[in-house]
Amino acid sequence: MTVMRIVNVQTGSEVSRAELADDGTVTYHGGQTAAATVRTRMRDYGETEAAAVANLLRAGWSNGYLMVALPDLHP
Structure with a gap:
């Protein structure tokens, strides 16, 4: 399963997610x-x-307030 998390840019808190x-x-x-x-x-x-x-996970996305959380490259 792949998880795309949308987070608050300022706080890093999750707003919503898509699970593939x-x-x-x-x-x-x-x-x-x-x-x-x-x-x-x-x-x-x-x-x-x-x-x-x-x-979206590969390219990223942000509107300045929210963003696709960058994947953790170092588990």
Whole structure:
């Protein structure tokens, strides 16, 4: 499972998340920010929901107040 966390830029606290399962299904938790961000990426780039989640984790996203949390590269 891959998890995309949307966090507050200032505090780092999680606002919402998208969980991408190995079978390609996406489940959302928390507020609507993760779902809205994924939908926008799908619309703008013509991507599937699973690809949008994966690419947001790779490319990042921020509106100045919220952002995709950077993956922890050192577990």
